[in-house]
Structures are given as C-alpha cells and as structure tokens.
Amino acid sequence: MSKHALPALAALLALSAIPARAADHSNLEEGLPITIEDAYPIKENGLEVQSYFQYDRVRRDPRGAGSLMAVPRLEWGAFKNFQLSVEAPYRVGTASDTDQGEFRAQGFYNFNQEGLLLPAMALALGVNTPYGMRAGGTETELKFLATKSVGTPDPEGLSPYSYVPRQVHFNASWFHNYDPTTGREAERRDRYRVGVAYSQPVSNSVVLVADIYRETDRERGRAVNLAEIGARYIVTPQTVLVGAVGVGFGGDRRQDFRVTAGLQHSLSFPYSFDPPR
Amino acid sequence: MVDFSRRSFLAGAATLVGGTARALPFEQRNEVSFLKGPYNLAFYYRLNKAYRIGAGMHFFHSKQHDLLQLTRFEDHAAVDARFDKEAQEWLRDPPAIEPEMPYYSSYVDRAMHTLFRTIDWTHMHHEQTYDVMAFREIPWSEKKAWTDRAVKYYLTMQTPGVPRSVAPLEVTMRRAGIMMKPYFNYFRNFYPLDQSLFYVAHWWHPAAYETQMISGNRDQEVAMSETIDLMYREVMPNRPGRMLLSREMMPRYSRMSPESANIFDNLHMLHGIAYSILAYPDWSVEEKRAEMYRVIEAMGYQPGDEAYTRRFREPHPDFDPRTYPAWVRSPMGAMGTIMMEMLMEMLPMMYPGGLSKAAHAGIMQQLMKNGRLGIEPGEIPGSLNDAFMRVAPGMRMMPGAVEPGETPTMMVEHMLSAWKAKAARIPDLAPIDMTVEPSLGPARVAVR
Numbered sequence: 001m002s003k004h005a006l007p008a009l010a011a012l013l014a015l016s017a018i019p020a021r022a023a024d025h026s027n028l029e030e031g032l033p034i035t036i037e038d039a040y041p042i043k044e045n046g047l048e049v050q051s052y053f054q055y056d057r058v059r060r061d062p063r064g065a066g067s068l069m070a071v072p073r074l075e076w077g078a079f080k081n082f083q084l085s086v087e088a089p090y091r092v093g094t095a096s097d098t099d100q101g102e103f104r105a106q107g108f109y110n111f112n113q114e115g116l117l118l119p120a121m122a123l124a125l126g127v128n129t130p131y132g133m134r135a136g137g138t139e140t141e142l143k144f145l146a147t148k149s150v151g152t153p154d155p156e157g158l159s160p161y162s163y164v165p166r167q168v169h170f171n172a173s174w175f176h177n178y179d180p181t182t183g184r185e186a187e188r189r190d191r192y193r194v195g196v197a198y199s200q201p202v203s204n205s206v207v208l209v210a211d212i213y214r215e216t217d218r219e220r221g222r223a224v225n226l227a228e229i230g231a232r233y234i235v236t237p238q239t240v241l242v243g244a245v246g247v248g249f250g251g252d253r254r255q256d257f258r259v260t261a262g263l264q265h266s267l268s269f270p271y272s273f274d275p276p277r
Numbered sequence: 278m279v280d281f282s283r284r285s286f287l288a289g290a291a292t293l294v295g296g297t298a299r300a301l302p303f304e305q306r307n308e309v310s311f312l313k314g315p316y317n318l319a320f321y322y323r324l325n326k327a328y329r330i331g332a333g334m335h336f337f338h339s340k341q342h343d344l345l346q347l348t349r350f351e352d353h354a355a356v357d358a359r360f361d362k363e364a365q366e367w368l369r370d371p372p373a374i375e376p377e378m379p380y381y382s383s384y385v386d387r388a389m390h391t392l393f394r395t396i397d398w399t400h401m402h403h404e405q406t407y408d409v410m411a412f413r414e415i416p417w418s419e420k421k422a423w424t425d426r427a428v429k430y431y432l433t434m435q436t437p438g439v440p441r442s443v444a445p446l447e448v449t450m451r452r453a454g455i456m457m458k459p460y461f462n463y464f465r466n467f468y469p470l471d472q473s474l475f476y477v478a479h480w481w482h483p484a485a486y487e488t489q490m491i492s493g494n495r496d497q498e499v500a501m502s503e504t505i506d507l508m509y510r511e512v513m514p515n516r517p518g519r520m521l522l523s524r525e526m527m528p529r530y531s532r533m534s535p536e537s538a539n540i541f542d543n544l545h546m547l548h549g550i551a552y553s554i555l556a557y558p559d560w561s562v563e564e565k566r567a568e569m570y571r572v573i574e575a576m577g578y579q580p581g582d583e584a585y586t587r588r589f590r591e592p593h594p595d596f597d598p599r600t601y602p603a604w605v606r607s608p609m610g611a612m613g614t615i616m617m618e619m620l621m622e623m624l625p626m627m628y629p630g631g632l633s634k635a636a637h638a639g640i641m642q643q644l645m646k647n648g649r650l651g652i653e654p655g656e657i658p659g660s661l662n663d664a665f666m667r668v669a670p671g672m673r674m675m676p677g678a679v680e681p682g683e684t685p686t687m688m689v690e691h692m693l694s695a696w697k698a699k700a701a702r703i704p705d706l707a708p709i710d711m712t713v714e715p716s717l718g719p720a721r722v723a724v725r
Contacts, residue, residue, distance in 0.1 A: 045434070046311075079309055080436075114387050149387060157348060162345070163343035163382050164341060205372070236374070237318060237375065268315070271315070276422055277419070
C-alpha cells in the first residue's frame with residue numbers, strides 16, 4: 001500500500017459518509033478537535049464514522065518539521081454507557097515519526113451521569129499497535145475521565161444561553177509499552193498524558209472547546225505540551241464539523257503549533273426490516 | 278456518657294451519609310440511540326421548515342426547566358412575560374438543528390437526568406414517526422408497519438419506566454394521582470403566557486402529523502406550508518386555551534397508531550406536570566426529584582397497557598389541521614373532561630360525609646378556574662387542594678396525596694377501578710384503512 005493510501009482512504013470515508021442522524025456536538029471526542037474529551041460515550045446502538053486531519057509543526061527534529069496525521073475511526077455504542085472504537089491513524093510528512101501509523105482499539109465505560117455535586121466519571125482501556133517505518137512497541141492505555149459543570153453566571157436567564165452546560169473535563173492516561181525500542185531513539189516504557197478542557201455552547205449549533213495538556217512522548221526527553229482552542233459545529237442533525245488550533249509551550253515541547261480539522265457522522269445503517277405485505 | 282457519645286457520633290455519621298447520598302444521587306446515563314432505517318431524516322430534508330419549528334419549540338421547551346428552577350417564584354410574572362417574548366422570537370426565526378433537553382437546561386439535567394432522558398427518548402420517537410410519514414419510498418400501505426417497528430423499539434430499548442405508556446391519559450393520569458398535590462397547575466396559573474405557548478406546541482405536533490395523514494406521500498410540502506402559515510397567522514396570536522389531545526387534533530393518525538398517539542399525549546402531560554413541580558417554591562430540589570421520578574414511573578409504559586390502547590373516543594374525526602375552529606381554541610376539551618371525571622370519582626372518598634350544594638358548586642367552580650390559564654377573579658390562588666380546603670373545609674386527606682414522592686394508593690386504585698368499569702363500555706377505536714392513499718383537497722372546517 002502506498003504511503004498516501006491510508007490518508008486517502010480516510011478522506012474518502014470523510015467525504016462519502018452517508019446521511020444518518022444525531023451526531024452530538026456537545027459530546028466531545030478525542031481529536032475532534034481537541035485532545036481532552038468528556039466522560040460520556042456515544043449512545044447505545046449508535047454507530048459513528050469519525051475522521052480528522054492533524055498537522056503538527058515539529059521543532060528540533062533533524063529529519064524535518066512537518067507531520068500530517070489522518071485518523072479514520074469507527075465508534076459503536078455497544079451497550080448502555082459503553083462504547084467501542086477502532087481507528088487507524090497514519091502520519092505523512094518530513095518529521096521523524098512519519099510514514100508510520102497505528103491500529104488502536106478502545107473500550108470506554110461511563111459510570112454515572114453528572115449530578116449536582118458528583119462529576120461524571122469514566123474509564124477507558126485501549127491498545128495501540130504501531131506499524132510502518134521505525135514503528136515502536138505495542139502500548140496499552142488506561143485512561144480516567146471526569147466531567148464537571150460549573151454554574152451559570154446568569155441565573156436570571158436573561159440570555160438564551162444562560163443555562164447551557166459549561167463543563168470542565170479532566171483526563172489522565174497511563175501508557176505502558178510492552179516492547180520499547182532501544183538505541184538512539186529509545187522509547188519510554190511508561191508515559192502519561194494529563195490535561196483539562198473546557199467546553200461551552202455559544203450558539204444553537206456551535207460548542208466552543210479548549211484544552212491544555214502534557215503528554216510525555218514515546219521518545220525519551222520530549223513531550224507534547226499543547227494548549228488548543230476550537231469549535232464543534234453541527235451542520236445537520238447527523239454531522240458535526242470540527243476545527244482547532246494549538247500552540248506548544250515549555251522547553252521540552254515537541255511541536256510549535258498544531259491545526260486540526262475533521263468531522264463525525266452518525267450512520268443510519270445497518271438495519272433490517274421487511275414489512276408484512 | 279461514652280456510650281451516648283458513640284451513639285451520637287453514629288447517628289451523626291448516618292445523617293451525614295444519608296444527606297450526602299441525597300445530595301449526590303448516583304444515576305447512570307443509559308442513553309440509547311435512534312432506530313436506524315432508510316427513512317432517517319426524511320422530515321428534516323423534505324419538510325425542513327416544519328422541522329425547524331419543532332427545533333425552535335424545543336429551545337424554549339428545554340430552557341423553561343432551568344428558568345423555573347433557578348428564578349425566584351415571586352418574580353413569576355416578569356419571568357413569564359420576558360421568556361414568552363424570547364420564545365416567540367425563536368419560534369419566528371427557528372434554529373437549524375433541534376437541541377436535546379440538557380443543551381439549554383444544564384442544572385435540571387444534573388438534578389434529575391431521568392426526566393430529560395424520558396423526554397429526549399420520546400422526542401426521538403417523534404422524529405422517527407415524522408420521518409416514516411415523510412419518506413416517499415415507504416408506500417402508504419406500509420406506513421403503519423414501519424411506525425409499529427418504531428413503537429416497538431421505543432418501548433423495548435430503554436430502561437423500564439422511561440418509555441411513555443401506550444395507554445390513554447385516562448389511565449396514566451389516574452395512576453399519577455396528582456390532583457391534590459400542592460404544585461398542581463402551578464405552571465398554568467402563574468406562568469400563563471409561557472404555558473399558552475406550550476399549548477401552541479401541543480397544537481403543532483399533532484397538527485403536523487395530521488397534515489401528513491391528509492396529504493399522502495405526494496402533497497406533504499403544500500399541506501405543511503398551509504399548516505405553518507396557520508400557526509403564524511392565527512394560532513400564535515390567538516393561542517389555544519388548553520392542552521389539545523391527539524384524539525382531538527390528529528384523529529386519523531390516532532387511528533393508525535393509537536400507541537404513538539397515547540405516547541405523545543402522555544409526554545405532553547408530563548411536560549406540564551414537570552413544569553409545575555419545578556415552579557413550586559416550597560419543595561427542595563431533592564423533593565422535586567422524588568416527585569418527578571414518581572410521576573415518570575406512574576405515567577410510563579407498564580405491561581398490560583396495550584389492552585387500553587384504543588379505548589378512547591374521537592370527538593372530531595374529520596378535523597382538517599389546516600383550520601383553526603373555535604373548539605380548538607376553547608379552554609374546555611377532552612383533557613378537561615378527563616380531569617372532571619377523576620374529580621367525580623375522588624369526591625366521595627375525600628368527603629365521605631357528603632357535600633352541601635354550595636360546597637359542591639364551590640369545588641366545581643374552583644376546578645374550572647384552576648384549569649384555565651392564569652388566576653381568574655374569584656379563584657383561590659395556589660393549588661387545587663388549597664382551594665378545596667377553603668370552599669369545602671373538612672376534606673379527608675388520603676395518605677400520599679400531598680407529600681413529594683408519595684402515591685395516594687387508595688385513591689389511585691379507586692379511580693382506576695372506576696375507569697376500567699367505564700372503559701368496558703367504550704368500543705375500541707376502529708383502525709384506519711391505509712390501503713387507499715389520500716390526496717389533498719381544499720381545507721374544510723370540522724365544526725362538530
């Protein structure tokens with residue numbers, strides 16, 4: 001398969017998505033368009049195609065500075081409060097981690113609906129298997145997620161958006177590499193990602209999202225330190241478009257900036273019914 | 278002394294744990310997606326203006342929850358007037374996408390999520406059934422089979438208690454037993470402008486279904502534009518005075534799918550009850566939650582409800598939804614009849630010694646006034662219970678009649694038994710013949 005085949009496949013998936021319904025622009029997904037997500041899975045029986053493209057401007061990389069990742073993802077509400085997702089991101093460009101990708105599978109379970117005091121909490125467990133040039137070892141990811149609303153600044157309800165959910169999200173992931181590479185580009189055996197996000201509807205169709213997080217890189221001595229801001233825009237009842245920009249911070253940051261664009265789309269199939277005639 | 282302290286400590290700890298448990302109710306989200314089918318989004322794409330009107334209604338439907346819970350009851354007149362204006366603006370320039378309930382009412386979502394799960398799950402059923410009717414590729418003769426499929430999904434996929442009942446309001450209102458609760462009709466009486474805009478919404482939904490029913494697969498665009506025009510031109514400026522029932526507004530659709538018709542009536546009634554509970558100022562949010570969940574359960578689908586699905590009469594079987602006759606605007610209709618029948622069943626238990634003619638007349642007068650929008654001259658403001666106590670003192674209060682989260686079991690059983698005796702004499706509503714696809718004619722006023 002040529003090195004551009006997978007991104008092309010992702011683009012095709014994105015463009016050919018068939019009309020369905022009820023993609024939810026207030027339910028955050030990793031990478032769509034920011035990295036930190038909320039503690040809620042998609043609904044039982046829901047089936048979504050998600051896809052995004054992410055450009056990173058990498059710093060201090062002897063091979064090059066550009067990395068473009070395409071992520072096709074399929075997500076299924078397998079049962080109540082539980083979703084399964086599979087995805088196959090692939091990176092192209094000049095940076096050192098390009099011409100490689102991963103297969104990822106993840107189960108995500110939400111324990112509770114947020115209450116007046118109790119935050120919503122969820123746990124996710126995933127497996128990442130890299131492939132391609134200089135691919136690293138297989139990792140597992142154990143992730144804790146929480147979502148908590150903050151109160152309204154306008155209890156009198158003077159604006160249409162007085163009572164919309166203003167939510168803070170917390171994610172903490174532990175990655176464990178079962179077969180880290182050694183040598184000049186040695187990988188960490190254990191690493192982490194921790195971050196917080198904020199989301200708030202700003203119109204009937206747009207939810208504003210922002211996050212800040214730190215993720216230690218597979219490669220020792222480097223980390224992803226990013227602050228992102230973006231929006232989720234519901235175009236039809238079944239389609240959400242997303243976009244975000246991010247800037248790196250900190251001396252060990254891997255990238256100077258990031259741009260993300262993508263979509264998620266609920267499917268109307270498969271179904272079966274043969275009406276009595 | 279030590280023993281006393283230990284006991285005090287344990288009692289204190291138990292209170293703390295109990296209080297924390299009440300403040301931190303652990304509830305699962307349990308959301309279920311829509312039923313997949315080739316018809317998904319047909320209503321959105323084909324009858325987009327009608328879809329958007331529904332979306333506008335769901336904006337003010339959603340926001341009303343937090344507005345009632347978070348604003349002071351003493352400000353009800355100002356809140357009512359202000360929100361009516363805002364809601365009308367959204368109805369005249371409706372949004373492109375229908376919001377779910379938590380979108381504009383985050384507080385109530387967190388305080389009593391099952392209320393919103395119940396509402397949004399039933400809205401999903403609304404969308405499914407609109408889509409089935411709007412989708413041209415489903416032949417007219419197969420509309421019922423696809424609708425029945427959606428009903429089955431609606432009743433079976435969610436957790437028990439969440440789907441609304443397929444039994445008519447005569448059954449579910451008796452099961453709820455709310456007439457003597459202190460919040461009864463608070464929303465109708467203290468927020469009359471907002472309530473009357475919901476009467477427009479209760480007019481709109483069945484009017485849209487019935488518009489599809491009289492149009493066949495071909496003419497829905499033309500007919501729907503006439504119904505939309507009617508809403509802006511006549512219904513909004515001169516709003517209905519009551520909650521209209523499916524049997525009144527969509528007689529043909531009710532004959533095709535009485536299950537869906539009853540589900541929608543039961544949902545619309547739940548809206549009014551939920552708003553009254555939220556508007557009531559003398560209960561804590563935990564007490565409101567307890568009462569809300571009790572009512573949701575009582576009015577939800579229960580095995581055996583199917584036996585009563587077609588057990589109601591249609592007062593205007595030839596109604597054309599593109600018209601707005603006086604009986605649609607009137608404050609008295611099928612819902613008022615149900616309430617009156619329930620009161621007649623309750624009175625002998627509430628006043629076992631009987632009532633004087635004057636007291637009986639006073640009770641009837643207060644019932645009528647309480648059932649209409651706002652506070653009328655001579656009406657005793659507050660709950661029906663307060664009014665009855667004033668005009669006919671000595672009422673015997675049933676256990677569970679007024680407390681949050683409690684059911685007046687004796688009264689409920691008595692009313693249900695009385696209704697079942699009456700229902701035995703009501704013939705099942707006849708199914709409609711769907712083998713002949715209708716074609717649109719000029720609008721005709723059903724005066725009967």
